Amino acid sequence: MMRFWQTLFFVLVVRPLVLVVIGLNVRFRERLPTKGPAILAANHNSHLDTLVLMTLFPLRLLSKVRPVAAADYFCRGGGREAFARGVMNILPLDRKPRPGVDPLAGIDADLAQGDIVILFPEGTRGEPETFKEFRSGIAHIAKRHPEVPVTPVFLHGLGKALPRGEALLVPFFCDVFVGETLAWGGDREAYMTALEGRLRDLAAGASLPAWE
Amino acid sequence: MTVDWTPALRYAVGGLFGLLIAASAVTALLRRLKPESDFQELTLRVKSWWIMVGVFAGALAGGPKMSIVFFAFLSFLALKEYLSLIPTRRADRRVLFWAYLAIPIQYYWVARGWYGMFIIFIPVYMFMWIPIRMVLVGETEGFLKAVGTIHWGLMMAVFALSHVSFLLVLPPERNPAAGGAGLVLTLVFLTQFNDVAQYIWGKSFGRHKVVPTVSPNKTWEGLIGGVLTTVALAALVGPWLTPLSRPQALLAGFLVGVGGFFGDVNLSSLKRDLGVKDSGTLIAGHGGVLDRVNSLTFTAMIFFHYVYYLHY
Numbered sequence: 001m002m003r004f005w006q007t008l009f010f011v012l013v014v015r016p017l018v019l020v021v022i023g024l025n026v027r028f029r030e031r032l033p034t035k036g037p038a039i040l041a042a043n044h045n046s047h048l049d050t051l052v053l054m055t056l057f058p059l060r061l062l063s064k065v066r067p068v069a070a071a072d073y074f075c076r077g078g079g080r081e082a083f084a085r086g087v088m089n090i091l092p093l094d095r096k097p098r099p100g101v102d103p104l105a106g107i108d109a110d111l112a113q114g115d116i117v118i119l120f121p122e123g124t125r126g127e128p129e130t131f132k133e134f135r136s137g138i139a140h141i142a143k144r145h146p147e148v149p150v151t152p153v154f155l156h157g158l159g160k161a162l163p164r165g166e167a168l169l170v171p172f173f174c175d176v177f178v179g180e181t182l183a184w185g186g187d188r189e190a191y192m193t194a195l196e197g198r199l200r201d202l203a204a205g206a207s208l209p210a211w212e
Numbered sequence: 213m214t215v216d217w218t219p220a221l222r223y224a225v226g227g228l229f230g231l232l233i234a235a236s237a238v239t240a241l242l243r244r245l246k247p248e249s250d251f252q253e254l255t256l257r258v259k260s261w262w263i264m265v266g267v268f269a270g271a272l273a274g275g276p277k278m279s280i281v282f283f284a285f286l287s288f289l290a291l292k293e294y295l296s297l298i299p300t301r302r303a304d305r306r307v308l309f310w311a312y313l314a315i316p317i318q319y320y321w322v323a324r325g326w327y328g329m330f331i332i333f334i335p336v337y338m339f340m341w342i343p344i345r346m347v348l349v350g351e352t353e354g355f356l357k358a359v360g361t362i363h364w365g366l367m368m369a370v371f372a373l374s375h376v377s378f379l380l381v382l383p384p385e386r387n388p389a390a391g392g393a394g395l396v397l398t399l400v401f402l403t404q405f406n407d408v409a410q411y412i413w414g415k416s417f418g419r420h421k422v423v424p425t426v427s428p429n430k431t432w433e434g435l436i437g438g439v440l441t442t443v444a445l446a447a448l449v450g451p452w453l454t455p456l457s458r459p460q461a462l463l464a465g466f467l468v469g470v471g472g473f474f475g476d477v478n479l480s481s482l483k484r485d486l487g488v489k490d491s492g493t494l495i496a497g498h499g500g501v502l503d504r505v506n507s508l509t510f511t512a513m514i515f516f517h518y519v520y521y522l523h524y
Contacts, residue, residue: 023292025493157296160305170305171288171312173296173492207488210299212354 028178036114039150044120045159066091067118125164142184152179154202177202220390256497276380283377284319289501290369303351325381334371375512394453403511406442406472413437427480439469455523475510
Protein backbone atom coordinates (compact mmCIF):
# COMPACT_ATOMS: atom_id res chain seq x y z
CA MET A 1 0.00 0.00 0.00
CA MET A 2 2.80 2.38 0.94
CA ARG A 3 4.40 1.60 -2.39
CA PHE A 4 1.25 2.58 -4.27
CA TRP A 5 0.90 5.97 -2.59
CA GLN A 6 4.59 6.65 -2.91
CA THR A 7 4.67 5.87 -6.62
CA LEU A 8 1.54 7.93 -7.22
CA PHE A 9 2.92 10.89 -5.30
CA PHE A 10 6.25 10.77 -7.10
CA VAL A 11 4.78 10.40 -10.57
CA LEU A 12 2.08 13.07 -10.16
CA VAL A 13 3.68 15.59 -7.82
CA VAL A 14 7.38 15.19 -7.11
CA ARG A 15 8.71 14.49 -10.59
CA PRO A 16 6.78 17.33 -12.29
CA LEU A 17 7.79 19.65 -9.45
CA VAL A 18 11.45 18.71 -9.50
CA LEU A 19 11.85 18.46 -13.27
CA VAL A 20 9.62 21.31 -14.45
CA VAL A 21 9.17 23.87 -11.68
CA ILE A 22 12.70 23.53 -10.30
CA GLY A 23 14.82 21.89 -12.99
CA LEU A 24 17.98 19.93 -12.29
CA ASN A 25 21.45 20.12 -13.67
CA VAL A 26 22.87 16.70 -12.79
CA ARG A 27 26.60 16.23 -13.30
CA PHE A 28 28.22 12.75 -13.16
CA ARG A 29 24.89 10.96 -12.96
CA GLU A 30 26.71 7.75 -13.92
CA ARG A 31 28.37 7.72 -10.50
CA LEU A 32 25.06 7.06 -8.72
CA PRO A 33 24.63 3.57 -7.31
CA THR A 34 22.41 1.37 -9.48
CA LYS A 35 21.56 -1.09 -6.72
CA GLY A 36 21.64 -1.40 -2.95
CA PRO A 37 23.08 -1.61 -0.43
CA ALA A 38 24.47 1.88 -0.90
CA ILE A 39 24.69 5.17 0.98
CA LEU A 40 24.19 8.66 -0.43
CA ALA A 41 25.73 11.45 1.67
CA ALA A 42 24.54 14.94 0.72
CA ASN A 43 24.67 18.45 2.10
CA HIS A 44 21.33 19.62 3.45
CA ASN A 45 19.63 22.99 2.95
CA SER A 46 16.00 22.34 2.18
CA HIS A 47 13.12 19.91 2.49
CA LEU A 48 13.45 19.63 -1.28
CA ASP A 49 16.83 17.89 -0.95
CA THR A 50 15.27 14.54 -0.10
CA LEU A 51 12.70 14.78 -2.90
CA VAL A 52 15.37 15.68 -5.45
CA LEU A 53 17.70 12.87 -4.37
CA MET A 54 14.86 10.36 -4.58
CA THR A 55 13.97 11.42 -8.14
CA LEU A 56 17.51 10.61 -9.25
CA PHE A 57 16.62 6.92 -9.09
CA PRO A 58 14.34 5.05 -11.50
CA LEU A 59 10.81 4.37 -10.22
CA ARG A 60 11.46 0.64 -9.83
CA LEU A 61 14.16 1.44 -7.23
CA LEU A 62 12.07 4.08 -5.45
CA SER A 63 10.74 1.79 -2.73
CA LYS A 64 14.30 0.75 -1.91
CA VAL A 65 15.47 4.34 -1.34
CA ARG A 66 15.25 5.28 2.34
CA PRO A 67 15.96 8.83 3.51
CA VAL A 68 17.22 8.99 7.08
CA ALA A 69 15.14 11.60 8.91
CA ALA A 70 15.21 13.07 12.41
CA ALA A 71 12.71 11.20 14.60
CA ASP A 72 12.26 14.24 16.88
CA TYR A 73 11.06 16.32 13.89
CA PHE A 74 9.23 13.88 11.66
CA CYS A 75 7.80 11.37 14.12
CA ARG A 76 5.68 13.47 16.42
CA GLY A 77 2.46 12.02 15.11
CA GLY A 78 -0.12 13.73 12.93
CA GLY A 79 -0.03 14.36 9.20
CA ARG A 80 3.69 15.00 9.05
CA GLU A 81 4.56 11.60 10.45
CA ALA A 82 1.96 9.83 8.33
CA PHE A 83 3.39 11.49 5.24
CA ALA A 84 7.01 10.90 6.23
CA ARG A 85 6.43 7.22 6.88
CA GLY A 86 3.67 6.41 4.41
CA VAL A 87 4.89 8.30 1.35
CA MET A 88 8.52 9.24 1.90
CA ASN A 89 9.33 5.89 3.47
CA ILE A 90 11.74 7.52 5.93
CA LEU A 91 14.19 5.76 8.18
CA PRO A 92 13.74 7.53 11.55
CA LEU A 93 16.91 8.40 13.46
CA ASP A 94 17.16 9.49 17.10
CA ARG A 95 19.32 12.59 17.09
CA LYS A 96 19.64 12.44 20.89
CA PRO A 97 20.61 8.82 21.55
CA ARG A 98 19.33 7.16 24.70
CA PRO A 99 21.70 5.01 26.78
CA GLY A 100 21.67 1.36 25.85
CA VAL A 101 19.96 1.96 22.50
CA ASP A 102 21.98 1.79 19.31
CA PRO A 103 20.70 4.75 17.26
CA LEU A 104 22.12 3.33 14.05
CA ALA A 105 20.50 -0.10 14.37
CA GLY A 106 17.73 0.85 11.94
CA ILE A 107 20.23 1.88 9.29
CA ASP A 108 22.21 -1.34 9.84
CA ALA A 109 19.10 -3.43 9.29
CA ASP A 110 18.17 -1.46 6.22
CA LEU A 111 21.55 -1.81 4.57
CA ALA A 112 21.41 -5.53 5.33
CA GLN A 113 18.15 -5.60 3.30
CA GLY A 114 20.00 -4.05 0.36
CA ASP A 115 18.37 -0.60 0.48
CA ILE A 116 19.83 2.71 -0.72
CA VAL A 117 20.11 4.96 2.34
CA ILE A 118 20.12 8.77 2.00
CA LEU A 119 21.99 10.54 4.79
CA PHE A 120 22.58 14.21 5.52
CA PRO A 121 25.75 14.27 7.60
CA GLU A 122 25.16 17.89 8.59
CA GLY A 123 22.30 16.55 10.68
CA THR A 124 20.00 19.48 9.93
CA ARG A 125 19.14 21.89 7.11
CA GLY A 126 21.03 24.78 8.74
CA GLU A 127 21.58 28.16 7.12
CA PRO A 128 20.77 28.25 3.41
CA GLU A 129 23.59 27.50 0.97
CA THR A 130 26.33 27.10 3.58
CA PHE A 131 28.10 24.04 4.92
CA LYS A 132 27.68 23.04 8.53
CA GLU A 133 30.15 20.81 10.31
CA PHE A 134 29.46 17.13 9.61
CA ARG A 135 28.36 14.83 12.38
CA SER A 136 30.23 11.59 12.71
CA GLY A 137 27.30 9.15 12.43
CA ILE A 138 28.18 8.55 8.80
CA ALA A 139 31.69 7.42 9.80
CA HIS A 140 30.23 4.91 12.29
CA ILE A 141 28.04 3.48 9.55
CA ALA A 142 30.92 3.36 7.07
CA LYS A 143 33.02 1.54 9.66
CA ARG A 144 30.32 -1.04 10.30
CA HIS A 145 29.69 -1.58 6.59
CA PRO A 146 33.04 -1.11 4.85
CA GLU A 147 31.73 -2.99 1.80
CA VAL A 148 28.83 -0.58 1.22
CA PRO A 149 29.76 2.27 -1.18
CA VAL A 150 29.26 5.83 0.14
CA THR A 151 28.52 8.32 -2.65
CA PRO A 152 28.88 12.03 -1.80
CA VAL A 153 26.36 14.35 -3.50
CA PHE A 154 26.63 18.12 -3.57
CA LEU A 155 23.35 20.00 -3.89
CA HIS A 156 23.11 23.68 -4.72
CA GLY A 157 20.16 26.01 -5.24
CA LEU A 158 17.48 24.13 -3.32
CA GLY A 159 18.19 26.26 -0.27
CA LYS A 160 17.35 29.25 -2.45
CA ALA A 161 14.18 27.65 -3.81
CA LEU A 162 12.82 26.61 -0.42
CA PRO A 163 15.01 27.53 2.55
CA ARG A 164 14.32 26.56 6.13
CA GLY A 165 11.44 28.44 7.66
CA GLU A 166 9.87 29.47 4.33
CA ALA A 167 6.72 28.04 2.81
CA LEU A 168 6.86 29.83 -0.56
CA LEU A 169 8.70 27.93 -3.27
CA VAL A 170 10.60 30.16 -5.71
CA PRO A 171 11.87 28.34 -8.82
CA PHE A 172 15.61 28.11 -9.42
CA PHE A 173 17.62 25.68 -11.51
CA CYS A 174 19.49 23.46 -9.06
CA ASP A 175 22.82 21.69 -9.31
CA VAL A 176 23.28 18.06 -8.32
CA PHE A 177 26.93 17.02 -8.49
CA VAL A 178 27.65 13.36 -7.79
CA GLY A 179 31.09 12.51 -6.39
CA GLU A 180 33.16 9.33 -6.50
CA THR A 181 32.48 6.73 -3.83
CA LEU A 182 34.52 6.99 -0.67
CA ALA A 183 35.82 3.81 0.96
CA TRP A 184 36.32 3.37 4.70
CA GLY A 185 40.02 3.81 5.49
CA GLY A 186 40.08 2.74 9.13
CA ASP A 187 40.15 6.14 10.81
CA ARG A 188 37.10 8.17 11.75
CA GLU A 189 38.71 11.62 11.71
CA ALA A 190 40.38 10.98 8.37
CA TYR A 191 37.11 9.65 6.93
CA MET A 192 35.15 12.73 7.99
CA THR A 193 37.81 15.05 6.57
CA ALA A 194 37.87 13.12 3.31
CA LEU A 195 34.08 13.19 2.98
CA GLU A 196 33.87 16.92 3.63
CA GLY A 197 36.73 17.41 1.19
CA ARG A 198 34.86 15.48 -1.51
CA LEU A 199 31.79 17.68 -1.10
CA ARG A 200 33.86 20.87 -1.07
CA ASP A 201 35.66 19.76 -4.24
CA LEU A 202 32.31 19.15 -5.92
CA ALA A 203 31.13 22.57 -4.76
CA ALA A 204 34.27 24.17 -6.20
CA GLY A 205 33.34 22.80 -9.63
CA ALA A 206 30.02 24.66 -9.59
CA SER A 207 29.43 28.30 -10.36
CA LEU A 208 27.63 29.58 -7.30
CA PRO A 209 26.11 33.04 -7.74
CA ALA A 210 26.07 35.20 -4.62
CA TRP A 211 23.03 34.82 -2.34
CA GLU A 212 23.04 37.00 0.71
CA MET B 213 -8.21 23.58 -32.16
CA THR B 214 -5.40 23.61 -34.64
CA VAL B 215 -3.70 26.13 -36.81
CA ASP B 216 -5.19 27.03 -40.19
CA TRP B 217 -3.05 24.88 -42.49
CA THR B 218 -2.74 27.06 -45.56
CA PRO B 219 -0.66 25.64 -48.43
CA ALA B 220 2.14 28.14 -47.70
CA LEU B 221 2.30 26.98 -44.08
CA ARG B 222 2.38 23.32 -45.11
CA TYR B 223 5.29 23.92 -47.44
CA ALA B 224 7.11 26.02 -44.84
CA VAL B 225 6.89 23.35 -42.13
CA GLY B 226 7.74 20.68 -44.68
CA GLY B 227 10.76 22.71 -45.73
CA LEU B 228 11.87 23.01 -42.11
CA PHE B 229 11.92 19.24 -41.70
CA GLY B 230 13.57 18.95 -45.10
CA LEU B 231 16.39 21.14 -43.79
CA LEU B 232 16.72 18.93 -40.71
CA ILE B 233 16.95 15.83 -42.86
CA ALA B 234 19.60 17.58 -44.95
CA ALA B 235 21.53 18.54 -41.79
CA SER B 236 21.41 14.95 -40.51
CA ALA B 237 22.51 13.65 -43.92
CA VAL B 238 25.45 16.07 -44.08
CA THR B 239 26.50 15.11 -40.54
CA ALA B 240 26.34 11.41 -41.40
CA LEU B 241 28.30 12.04 -44.60
CA LEU B 242 30.99 14.00 -42.73
CA ARG B 243 31.39 11.17 -40.25
CA ARG B 244 31.76 8.70 -43.09
CA LEU B 245 34.23 10.85 -45.07
CA LYS B 246 36.36 11.98 -42.14
CA PRO B 247 36.26 9.21 -39.54
CA GLU B 248 39.36 10.67 -37.87
CA SER B 249 37.60 13.92 -36.88
CA ASP B 250 35.27 14.27 -33.93
CA PHE B 251 31.72 15.19 -34.91
CA GLN B 252 30.16 14.40 -31.56
CA GLU B 253 29.31 18.05 -30.84
CA LEU B 254 27.80 18.54 -34.31
CA THR B 255 25.78 15.32 -34.02
CA LEU B 256 24.48 16.39 -30.63
CA ARG B 257 23.54 19.83 -31.95
CA VAL B 258 21.64 18.44 -34.91
CA LYS B 259 19.84 15.98 -32.66
CA SER B 260 18.80 18.83 -30.37
CA TRP B 261 17.62 20.81 -33.41
CA TRP B 262 15.30 17.93 -34.29
CA ILE B 263 13.80 18.06 -30.79
CA MET B 264 13.51 21.86 -30.77
CA VAL B 265 11.94 22.06 -34.23
CA GLY B 266 9.65 19.15 -33.35
CA VAL B 267 8.39 20.81 -30.16
CA PHE B 268 8.09 24.20 -31.85
CA ALA B 269 6.22 22.84 -34.88
CA GLY B 270 3.99 20.79 -32.58
CA ALA B 271 3.10 23.86 -30.52
CA LEU B 272 2.43 25.90 -33.65
CA ALA B 273 0.26 23.14 -35.12
CA GLY B 274 -1.81 23.09 -31.92
CA GLY B 275 -3.16 26.54 -32.70
CA PRO B 276 -2.60 30.01 -31.21
CA LYS B 277 -3.62 29.12 -27.61
CA MET B 278 -1.22 26.21 -27.46
CA SER B 279 1.56 28.26 -29.04
CA ILE B 280 1.03 31.01 -26.47
CA VAL B 281 1.32 28.46 -23.65
CA PHE B 282 4.50 27.17 -25.27
CA PHE B 283 6.07 30.63 -25.41
CA ALA B 284 4.98 31.35 -21.83
CA PHE B 285 6.77 28.19 -20.76
CA LEU B 286 9.82 29.22 -22.78
CA SER B 287 9.79 32.56 -20.93
CA PHE B 288 9.57 30.69 -17.64
CA LEU B 289 12.61 28.57 -18.49
CA ALA B 290 14.55 31.59 -19.71
CA LEU B 291 13.72 33.67 -16.64
CA LYS B 292 14.51 30.79 -14.30
CA GLU B 293 17.84 30.29 -16.01
CA TYR B 294 18.61 33.99 -15.75
CA LEU B 295 17.65 34.27 -12.08
CA SER B 296 19.65 31.12 -11.28
CA LEU B 297 22.69 32.60 -13.02
CA ILE B 298 22.83 36.08 -11.48
CA PRO B 299 23.56 37.06 -7.88
CA THR B 300 20.31 37.49 -5.98
CA ARG B 301 19.43 38.54 -2.43
CA ARG B 302 17.76 36.29 0.06
CA ALA B 303 15.50 39.19 1.01
CA ASP B 304 14.11 39.24 -2.55
CA ARG B 305 12.57 35.75 -2.62
CA ARG B 306 9.08 37.23 -2.68
CA VAL B 307 10.07 39.80 -5.27
CA LEU B 308 11.42 37.02 -7.48
CA PHE B 309 8.15 35.18 -7.04
CA TRP B 310 6.36 38.24 -8.43
CA ALA B 311 8.75 38.31 -11.35
CA TYR B 312 7.61 34.77 -12.18
CA LEU B 313 3.96 35.77 -11.75
CA ALA B 314 4.46 38.41 -14.44
CA ILE B 315 4.71 35.57 -16.99
CA PRO B 316 1.10 34.29 -16.85
CA ILE B 317 -0.17 37.86 -16.63
CA GLN B 318 1.84 39.04 -19.66
CA TYR B 319 0.76 36.03 -21.72
CA TYR B 320 -2.84 36.56 -20.66
CA TRP B 321 -2.74 39.95 -22.39
CA VAL B 322 -1.29 38.17 -25.41
CA ALA B 323 -4.03 35.52 -25.42
CA ARG B 324 -6.66 38.25 -25.17
CA GLY B 325 -4.98 40.16 -27.99
CA TRP B 326 -4.95 43.21 -25.70
CA TYR B 327 -2.13 45.18 -27.32
CA GLY B 328 -2.22 48.15 -24.91
CA MET B 329 -1.62 46.04 -21.82
CA PHE B 330 0.80 43.73 -23.58
CA ILE B 331 3.02 46.63 -24.53
CA ILE B 332 3.02 48.49 -21.18
CA PHE B 333 2.55 45.85 -18.49
CA ILE B 334 6.24 45.04 -17.94
CA PRO B 335 7.87 48.35 -18.96
CA VAL B 336 5.41 50.36 -16.85
CA TYR B 337 3.60 48.34 -14.20
CA MET B 338 6.24 45.74 -13.35
CA PHE B 339 8.83 48.54 -13.51
CA MET B 340 6.97 50.09 -10.57
CA TRP B 341 5.79 46.94 -8.80
CA ILE B 342 9.22 45.30 -8.44
CA PRO B 343 10.73 48.25 -6.52
CA ILE B 344 7.50 48.74 -4.55
CA ARG B 345 7.59 45.14 -3.38
CA MET B 346 11.27 45.52 -2.55
CA VAL B 347 10.69 48.68 -0.55
CA LEU B 348 8.03 46.82 1.43
CA VAL B 349 10.63 44.17 2.25
CA GLY B 350 12.88 47.02 3.34
CA GLU B 351 16.36 45.72 2.49
CA THR B 352 18.34 48.65 1.02
CA GLU B 353 21.76 47.04 0.74
CA GLY B 354 22.23 46.05 -2.89
CA PHE B 355 18.84 47.58 -3.80
CA LEU B 356 19.88 49.21 -7.07
CA LYS B 357 21.65 46.13 -8.38
CA ALA B 358 18.74 43.87 -7.41
CA VAL B 359 15.98 46.06 -8.84
CA GLY B 360 17.98 46.66 -12.03
CA THR B 361 18.89 43.04 -12.67
CA ILE B 362 15.40 41.68 -11.97
CA HIS B 363 13.70 44.15 -14.28
CA TRP B 364 16.29 43.61 -17.01
CA GLY B 365 15.64 39.88 -16.80
CA LEU B 366 11.89 40.44 -17.09
CA MET B 367 12.39 42.60 -20.15
CA MET B 368 14.59 40.03 -21.85
CA ALA B 369 12.99 36.73 -20.86
CA VAL B 370 9.32 37.76 -20.69
CA PHE B 371 8.62 41.05 -22.47
CA ALA B 372 10.90 40.45 -25.46
CA LEU B 373 9.96 36.81 -25.98
CA SER B 374 6.24 37.48 -25.63
CA HIS B 375 6.52 39.54 -28.83
CA VAL B 376 6.90 36.31 -30.77
CA SER B 377 3.56 35.08 -29.47
CA PHE B 378 1.74 38.36 -30.10
CA LEU B 379 2.33 37.78 -33.82
CA LEU B 380 -0.18 34.93 -33.45
CA VAL B 381 -3.06 37.14 -32.36
CA LEU B 382 -2.61 39.83 -35.01
CA PRO B 383 -5.65 39.93 -37.36
CA PRO B 384 -5.18 36.91 -39.65
CA GLU B 385 -6.98 38.54 -42.58
CA ARG B 386 -3.98 40.85 -43.10
CA ASN B 387 -1.90 37.77 -43.88
CA PRO B 388 -4.27 35.40 -45.70
CA ALA B 389 -1.43 33.27 -47.06
CA ALA B 390 -0.20 31.97 -43.70
CA GLY B 391 -1.75 33.95 -40.78
CA GLY B 392 0.04 34.57 -37.49
CA ALA B 393 1.78 31.21 -37.64
CA GLY B 394 3.47 32.32 -40.88
CA LEU B 395 4.87 35.40 -39.14
CA VAL B 396 6.16 33.37 -36.18
CA LEU B 397 7.70 30.80 -38.45
CA THR B 398 9.42 33.50 -40.51
CA LEU B 399 10.80 35.30 -37.45
CA VAL B 400 12.03 32.20 -35.64
CA PHE B 401 13.40 30.57 -38.78
CA LEU B 402 15.26 33.71 -39.94
CA THR B 403 16.67 34.26 -36.44
CA GLN B 404 17.92 30.73 -35.93
CA PHE B 405 19.15 30.40 -39.50
CA ASN B 406 20.99 33.70 -39.09
CA ASP B 407 22.76 32.29 -36.01
CA VAL B 408 23.86 29.23 -37.93
CA ALA B 409 24.82 31.23 -41.04
CA GLN B 410 26.95 33.69 -39.04
CA TYR B 411 28.61 30.75 -37.31
CA ILE B 412 29.40 28.93 -40.56
CA TRP B 413 30.60 32.07 -42.40
CA GLY B 414 32.74 32.95 -39.39
CA LYS B 415 34.21 29.45 -39.09
CA SER B 416 35.01 29.35 -42.80
CA PHE B 417 36.30 32.85 -43.53
CA GLY B 418 36.43 34.66 -40.16
CA ARG B 419 39.56 36.78 -39.58
CA HIS B 420 38.69 40.23 -38.25
CA LYS B 421 37.07 40.29 -34.83
CA VAL B 422 34.03 42.52 -34.29
CA VAL B 423 33.83 42.64 -30.50
CA PRO B 424 37.04 40.91 -29.34
CA THR B 425 36.57 41.61 -25.63
CA VAL B 426 33.04 40.21 -25.59
CA SER B 427 33.09 37.30 -27.98
CA PRO B 428 36.38 36.46 -29.71
CA ASN B 429 34.62 34.07 -32.10
CA LYS B 430 32.51 36.79 -33.71
CA THR B 431 34.07 38.15 -36.88
CA TRP B 432 33.17 40.74 -39.51
CA GLU B 433 33.26 38.01 -42.13
CA GLY B 434 30.76 35.93 -40.11
CA LEU B 435 28.54 38.92 -39.44
CA ILE B 436 28.44 40.21 -43.00
CA GLY B 437 28.13 36.77 -44.58
CA GLY B 438 25.40 35.84 -42.12
CA VAL B 439 23.43 39.04 -42.61
CA LEU B 440 23.62 38.73 -46.42
CA THR B 441 22.42 35.12 -46.20
CA THR B 442 19.55 36.16 -43.95
CA VAL B 443 18.61 39.05 -46.26
CA ALA B 444 18.51 36.67 -49.23
CA LEU B 445 16.46 34.15 -47.28
CA ALA B 446 14.06 36.85 -46.04
CA ALA B 447 13.51 38.05 -49.60
CA LEU B 448 12.66 34.47 -50.49
CA VAL B 449 10.27 33.51 -47.68
CA GLY B 450 9.05 36.97 -46.53
CA PRO B 451 6.57 37.75 -49.34
CA TRP B 452 5.34 34.18 -49.24
CA LEU B 453 4.66 33.74 -45.49
CA THR B 454 4.11 37.34 -44.32
CA PRO B 455 2.36 40.50 -45.58
CA LEU B 456 5.78 42.03 -46.33
CA SER B 457 6.56 43.00 -49.93
CA ARG B 458 9.90 41.89 -51.35
CA PRO B 459 11.71 45.22 -50.65
CA GLN B 460 10.21 45.27 -47.15
CA ALA B 461 11.31 41.66 -46.61
CA LEU B 462 14.88 42.58 -47.60
CA LEU B 463 15.00 45.18 -44.83
CA ALA B 464 13.37 42.71 -42.41
CA GLY B 465 16.17 40.25 -43.16
CA PHE B 466 18.77 42.94 -42.50
CA LEU B 467 17.11 43.91 -39.19
CA VAL B 468 16.92 40.28 -38.06
CA GLY B 469 20.54 39.65 -39.08
CA VAL B 470 21.98 42.63 -37.22
CA GLY B 471 19.51 42.42 -34.31
CA GLY B 472 20.25 38.73 -33.88
CA PHE B 473 23.97 39.45 -33.74
CA PHE B 474 23.53 42.02 -30.98
CA GLY B 475 21.06 39.86 -29.05
CA ASP B 476 23.68 37.14 -29.12
CA VAL B 477 26.62 39.28 -27.94
CA ASN B 478 24.36 40.91 -25.37
CA LEU B 479 24.07 37.55 -23.60
CA SER B 480 27.77 36.87 -24.22
CA SER B 481 28.61 40.05 -22.28
CA LEU B 482 26.41 38.95 -19.42
CA LYS B 483 27.98 35.49 -19.32
CA ARG B 484 31.49 36.93 -19.49
CA ASP B 485 30.64 39.30 -16.65
CA LEU B 486 29.41 36.37 -14.55
CA GLY B 487 32.29 34.11 -15.60
CA VAL B 488 30.16 31.31 -17.06
CA LYS B 489 30.40 29.66 -20.47
CA ASP B 490 26.83 28.52 -20.98
CA SER B 491 23.63 29.86 -19.47
CA GLY B 492 22.50 26.34 -18.60
CA THR B 493 22.58 22.69 -19.60
CA LEU B 494 19.04 22.02 -20.77
CA ILE B 495 19.72 21.68 -24.50
CA ALA B 496 22.46 19.15 -25.29
CA GLY B 497 25.17 20.66 -27.51
CA HIS B 498 23.69 24.16 -27.29
CA GLY B 499 23.91 25.01 -23.58
CA GLY B 500 20.92 26.57 -21.90
CA VAL B 501 17.61 28.00 -23.10
CA LEU B 502 18.99 31.55 -23.02
CA ASP B 503 21.90 30.45 -25.20
CA ARG B 504 19.35 29.42 -27.83
CA VAL B 505 16.92 32.36 -27.55
CA ASN B 506 19.48 35.15 -26.98
CA SER B 507 19.21 36.40 -30.58
CA LEU B 508 15.44 35.99 -30.53
CA THR B 509 15.08 38.39 -27.58
CA PHE B 510 16.22 41.22 -29.85
CA THR B 511 14.88 40.06 -33.21
CA ALA B 512 11.40 39.40 -31.79
CA MET B 513 10.95 43.02 -30.78
CA ILE B 514 12.57 44.46 -33.91
CA PHE B 515 10.67 42.21 -36.33
CA PHE B 516 7.36 42.60 -34.50
CA HIS B 517 7.39 46.38 -34.46
CA TYR B 518 8.64 46.57 -38.04
CA VAL B 519 5.79 44.38 -39.31
CA TYR B 520 3.27 45.99 -36.95
CA TYR B 521 4.15 49.47 -38.17
CA LEU B 522 3.92 48.52 -41.82
CA HIS B 523 0.85 46.28 -41.90
CA TYR B 524 -1.28 46.26 -38.72
